[in-house]
Amino acid sequence: DVKVTQSSRYLVKRTGEKVFLECVQDMDHENMFWYRQDPGLGLRLIYFSYDVKMKEKGDIPEGYSVSREKKERFSLILESASTNQTSMYLCASSLMKGKRNTIYFGEGSWLTVV
């Protein structure tokens, strides 16, 4: 079975803290994504990566950064957490760009910033 694993299911952090959300996939996928999902707004792409050390901004990259040092791992970093970053964060992966590929999601990480 294919698997995308997010390190934390529920987190509570204080305003100003640095937050790391980790995602690991075991399918040797080239593409990895970080989304956030808020009620009424659907899924919004924060960053994606199509190769190791490669990253591209999505629709809402402000306040976030990412790291992809290994193919299987894609980290989302909140440099200084703010209350408006309280949300559910979803990691996903798919095979290389240019092909029609199924996208696989992790279970989601619920982040509350207080």
Place this chain on the structure above:
Amino acid sequence: KNEVEQSPQNLTAQEGEFITINCSYSVGISALHWLQQHPGGGIVSLFMLSSGKKKHGRLIATINIQEKHSSLHITASHPRDSAVYICAVSPNMDSNYQLIWGAGTKLIIKP
């Protein structure tokens, strides 16, 4: 106007009913995806299709490329089908790794 529109936004039905969820899009696509999200977060891909029809168990997905429209049908619906169903499209471009997402349809099946 959103590039991917789903209808209805919310749907409540009785167990056993035939369910239809619609998705219309306004861009050229290479594929359309249907996904399911249960309460608690995780999203599961149900179908990816670029033409015709696909069936998996009680779920059927159809697409009409000329009309830019897709439907997801659930036959003999069951309370465990209660979830948010999301339509997303892979636009026609060199790299189709960015999906355009619909807002989702929240389905509740009552026993």
